[in-house]
Amino acid sequence: MNTHTYVEIITIGDEILYGQITDTNSQWMGTELNKIGFKVIRKTSIGDTREEILNILDEAQKRADVILITGGLGPTKDDITKKTIADYFGVDMTFHQEVYDNIAELFRNRNRELTELNRLQAEVPSNGKVLMNEVGTAPGMWFDSGNKTFVSMPGVPREMKFLMTNHVLPQLQKKYETPHIVHKMLRTMGIPESVLAQTIEDWENNLPEFIKLAYLPRFGQVRLRLTAVGEDKTELDYAINEQVELLKPLLGDKLFAEEDVEIEKVIMDKMITKGLKLATAESCTGGLLAHRITKMAGCSAFYNGGIVSYSNDVKHSQLGVLKETLESYGAVSEQTALQMAENVKEKYNSDFGIATTGIAGPDGGTEEKPVGTVWIAISTPTETKAKLLQLTKQREVNITATTNNVLQWLNDHL
Structure with missing residues (x-):
């Protein structure tokens, strides 16, 4: 052939x-x-x-x-x-x-x-x-x-x-007579390409000659594509699946999907299966969280709604963030993020609430809170907690990275 x-x-x-x-x-x-x-x-x-x-x-x-x-x-x-x-x-x-x-x-x-x-x-x-x-x-x-x-x-x-x-x-x-080509895509998040390559170096070096690995990085994520070429499709499928099982323990919780899907789709499938509901409260991400969720067909089965609360007035009037919190700690703070996540969960009668608040840039930073300072929060059925991110001075990078981080955190909880 x-x-x-x-x-x-x-x-x-x-x-x-x-x-x-x-x-x-x-x-x-x-x-x-x-x-x-x-x-x-x-x-x-x-x-x-x-x-x-x-x-x-x-x-x-x-x-x-x-x-x-x-x-x-x-x-x-x-x-x-x-x-x-x-x-x-x-x-x-x-x-x-x-x-x-x-x-x-x-x-x-x-x-x-x-x-x-x-x-x-x-x-x-x-x-x-x-x-x-x-x-x-x-x-x-x-x-x-x-x-x-x-x-x-x-x-x-x-x-x-x-x-x-x-x-x-x-x-x-x-x-034309062509060989069979079998692809397998694995999606990772939260691990840089260089670190990922070091982590799986021995595994990659021991791949069979007919299986090739490609790294496809994309803004906080790395897709790993395995490609096998040969005459017997059944043998190719078996060989790729065998390699995937060897790879998964090395990736740990950085692996969020064994197919080429976005993390929001993984979250949707999990939440629908478990009968859970989600609500979002956004400041610095400006609705990107809600957009990534609602662009998926079928999202109404788990997503109740969200609020883009860019101003302090809206954070207080629509999300119930205490004026004392905003005055004492500011909009970009652990305390504000916690109240945003918990209150949007309650307001929309949901099981989970997630929130983002930060300084996306390129202006607006201070010595205490420089551009790229972001707080994300998650409110589950049993607890509410926040996490500090120190990102870049680039606005679009910060918005996307914040969205990726909070979605990954939610997926980990599921």
Whole structure:
């Protein structure tokens, strides 16, 4: 069996290079290709020029077995991909009646008039196999060149995904024999990447040769991705699970999930299973806690509500923090955090209350309480306690780090 079938993804469009749009196509394509055993070796973005397109096609076919292209297939003069591909293969453009009929039908359904520019979209390189685009006007095109495959698709994500899902991926699987690829993702929080690497160094050094480990750090978290490649999927699954069981004791309570899910999803599942309710009181995090919780479908089964109490007046009037506490200790204090967590729990008739209050920055700090000083608190059915965090001078970092810390603390209690 061929161990790898290599793929290169090319995105075409000046708007990508100018930063006017974000290239989400190559990320999605890479994920889907990896699932079926294709190895993406390069992703390239280039502008709308004939010379650049010709050069990258020539370079890509030397590196990859499959070259996937998105962009530059619209009806306007700057969309030159299709004609340039015809020049690359040394063929003429031909009119494709089925593509034209598809465009005409789409325009009738939208009560729009068909123009000569739209008619030009029905012209394709003569050596290409048309991939019908039922959700847009620009067709996909498949080109076989010896043992190489070139596929050109529209840059509109919805149209690209339709063509990839319904045409490209199934046909690639038929043409190329690929190995099985099995991934396993573990999610950790509260341990820096360098410390984590030292902790599991011996385990990593003893991994079987066909299993690779990748560290994927992201703002207070590190994802560990195990990847096994081989011919027998059952054996790969067994081998990865065996390694995970050896790894888990080394990670301890820093491991919060054995799948690629956020910690708030782990918390939701635990609380729903146990029939528990949660409420939040936020100051420095400005509602990010509530947002991370409520973006999940089904959160109403455990989340009762929350308050963003940015001012002292709201902390007192809505959360019941005592004026004496605010005057004596300040909004950023252990005493205030404790009352916020306990009072929001009672106010919303919940089992758990969590709270955040701090100086996110970049201004507002003092010598006693510098920027990055944060108190978080948790109120459980049996106790209420607070914890001091000393973070950075960067506002966004502090807000996210505070949210991560309080969610990790809640998860530990569950």
